[in-house]
Amino acid sequence: MSTKYPPLPKALPLPVLRELAAAVGEANVVWRPQDLLVYEYDATIGRAMPSVVVLPASAEEVAACVRVAGRHGLPVVPRGAGTGLSGGALAVHGGVVVSTMRMNRILEVNAEERFAVVEPGLVNLRLTEAAARHGLFYAPDPSSQKACTIGGNVAENSGGPHCLALGTTTNHVLGLECVLADGAIVRLGGWGVERPGYDLTGLVVGSEGTLCIVTKVCVRLLPVPEAVTTLLAVFDTIDQATEVVSEVIASGLLPAALEMIDKYVIRAVEPVLHIGFPLDAEAVLLIEVDGLREAVDEDARVAEAICREHGAREVRAAERPEERARLWQGRKESIGALGRLAPNYYILDGVVPRSKLPEVLRRVYEVSERYGFLCANVFHAGDGNLHPNLMFDEREPGATERVLECGGEILRLCVEAGGAISGEHGVGHEKRDYMRWIYGEDDLSAMELLKEVFGATDRFNPCKILPTGHGCGETQQSTIERLGPGAWV
Numbered sequence: 183m184s185t186k187y188p189p190l191p192k193a194l195p196l197p198v199l200r201e202l203a204a205a206v207g208e209a210n211v212v213w214r215p216q217d218l219l220v221y222e223y224d225a226t227i228g229r230a231m232p233s234v235v236v237l238p239a240s241a242e243e244v245a246a247c248v249r250v251a252g253r254h255g256l257p258v259v260p261r262g263a264g265t266g267l268s269g270g271a272l273a274v275h276g277g278v279v280v281s282t283m284r285m286n287r288i289l290e291v292n293a294e295e296r297f298a299v300v301e302p303g304l305v306n307l308r309l310t311e312a313a314a315r316h317g318l319f320y321a322p323d324p325s326s327q328k329a330c331t332i333g334g335n336v337a338e339n340s341g342g343p344h345c346l347a348l349g350t351t352t353n354h355v356l357g358l359e360c361v362l363a364d365g366a367i368v369r370l371g372g373w374g375v376e377r378p379g380y381d382l383t384g385l386v387v388g389s390e391g392t393l394c395i396v397t398k399v400c401v402r403l404l405p406v407p408e409a410v411t412t413l414l415a416v417f418d419t420i421d422q423a424t425e426v427v428s429e430v431i432a433s434g435l436l437p438a439a440l441e442m443i444d445k446y447v448i449r450a451v452e453p454v455l456h457i458g459f460p461l462d463a464e465a466v467l468l469i470e471v472d473g474l475r476e477a478v479d480e481d482a483r484v485a486e487a488i489c490r491e492h493g494a495r496e497v498r499a500a501e502r503p504e505e506r507a508r509l510w511q512g513r514k515e516s517i518g519a520l521g522r523l524a525p526n527y528y529i530l531d532g533v534v535p536r537s538k539l540p541e542v543l544r545r546v547y548e549v550s551e552r553y554g555f556l557c558a559n560v561f562h563a564g565d566g567n568l569h570p571n572l573m574f575d576e577r578e579p580g581a582t583e584r585v586l587e588c589g590g591e592i593l594r595l596c597v598e599a600g601g602a603i604s605g606e607h608g609v610g611h612e613k614r615d616y617m618r619w620i621y622g623e624d625d626l627s628a629m630e631l632l633k634e635v636f637g638a639t640d641r642f643n644p645c646k647i648l649p650t651g652h653g654c655g656e657t658q659q660s661t662i663e664r665l666g667p668g669a670w671v
């Protein structure tokens with residue numbers, strides 16, 4: 183990954199700001215440098231200042247902003263809650279950041295047809311809560327679901343602990359409304375009903391805001407299962423836990439969720455949340471099975487037997503909703519607790535074939551140790567989706583460069599093991615240089631052509647996903663060099 187960022191954008195001329203204000207209202211244009219600071223980040227370690235942020239309230243207002251940007255040759259960068267972990271929402275060339283935070287309504291919950299239509303700025307958890315009132319749920323549940331938006335989830339094709347059996351966002355989006363680079367508002371896919379034609383919805387899901395801005399999302403809702411059991415299995419070695427992951431899937435059992443938490447994460451979370459994760463364990467697994475009561479009991483028995491065969495020293499079953507909620511709180515709030523271990527952390531997102539988990543994880547610890555970083559792991563083990571968290575202190579000279587290099591080496595390990603550079607956090611700005619590790623030039627050119635089909639030039643969320651793109655190669659002047667250490671981390 184490149185550690186370099188382009189020069190800070192110049193302030194926009196007043197007439198451009200006036201045109202944007204005409205599109206969304208003066209109060210919804212953020213242009214003062216001190217106000218723009220909060221849009222300089224997402225949740226990874228890069229930084230880049232937008233020239234201006236607009237907060238439209240409708241697709242029409244989004245389209246008007248995109249047209250203004252187009253007329254003045256300005257980059258456009260869609261943004262949800264800014265919890266992204268690959269630098270996707272960073273305005274690396276400056277330009278107009280289009281925030282969806284005011285477009286946060288649930289437009290329809292159709293319990294009979296089991297779908298919902300929502301605006302892109304809706305926080306993921308709000309959808310789950312609304313669906314629950316109808317005995318339904320929305321499956322993709324990123325650990326950031328208290329903050330991240332459905333639009334961001336669509337753009338990143340986000341996963342979550344409960345995507346193992348049910349699939350990631352792409353499997354749950356039925357249709358989209360989007361604003362294209364020329365300001366046209368188009369509807370893709372079906373609105374509760376399948377429609378023929380090219381699967382453009384599938385194309386837009388995971389396109390990381392490089393093709394269009396999503397302004398409405400129609401999602402599939404599923405019935406809440408009759409019974410759910412969550413097992414907490416405690417292990418004295420990492421290998422025992424990772425072997426159980428492969429074994430559970432090989433047995434034919436497909437749990438609703440299969441997550442792993444290592445000792446470093448346990449030691450960060452447990453003293454704060456008091457979940458009941460044993461502080462002396464090397465790793466714990468959370469294995470959730472759901473469905474009809476009888477099937478759930480049987481599946482839980484099978485999973486427990488596999489854990490015990492592989493040396494689990496304890497397997498606890500949580501059946502009551504509040505017990506289960508506590509375990510999931512321990513998992514979903516674990517990243518936040520890592521702040522107790524070091525001032526900064528760098529979250530990686532690699533994916534490997536499940537059978538390679540024991541070997542790859544061993545090497546992940548070795549590599550991070552060689553670089554001198556504590557590596558805390560909490561991840562979607564059932565999907566082979568690793569999230570090594572490298573703990574560091576940005577104030578130490580050279581630490582940021584070293585942590586990025588270490589991260590690159592770990593992702594390389596994943597690729598060499600037959601995996602890839604992202605399981606769910608996307609490629610964004612952070613990993614676009616690594617795309618060449620997994621794609622040939624022809625593959626990348628085909629993807630580049632797609633942008634043309636959507637009319638999305640290099641102005642549309644520039645320097646994201648693809649290692650190509652006009653101006654991206656020349657933007658390698660280091661912000662650290664220009665602004666001094668600590669300027670962007």
Ligand SMILES: Cc1cc2nc3c(=O)[nH]c(=O)nc-3n(C[C@H](O)[C@H](O)[C@H](O)COP(=O)(O)OP(=O)(O)OC[C@H]3O[C@@H](n4cnc5c(N)ncnc54)[C@H](O)[C@@H]3O)c2cc1C
Pocket residue numbers: 224225259260261262263264265266267269270271282302323324325326329330331332333334335336337338339340341342343390391392394395396397517518606607643
């Ligand atoms: C603690 C923590 C835990 C996390 N856990 C998970 C997890 O379990 N699973 C997972 O998959 N991710 C996880 N993430 C990553 C992140 O939350 C997801 O990628 C999420 O989908 C980003 O949503 P957002 O609203 O914050 O998007 P942003 O960060 O604002 O943007 C992300 C990308 O989406 C684009 N975008 C946003 N809105 C739109 C739109 N309306 N139209 C077009 N493009 C748009 C942006 O341009 C950018 O490229 C986690 C992050 C954190 C900080």
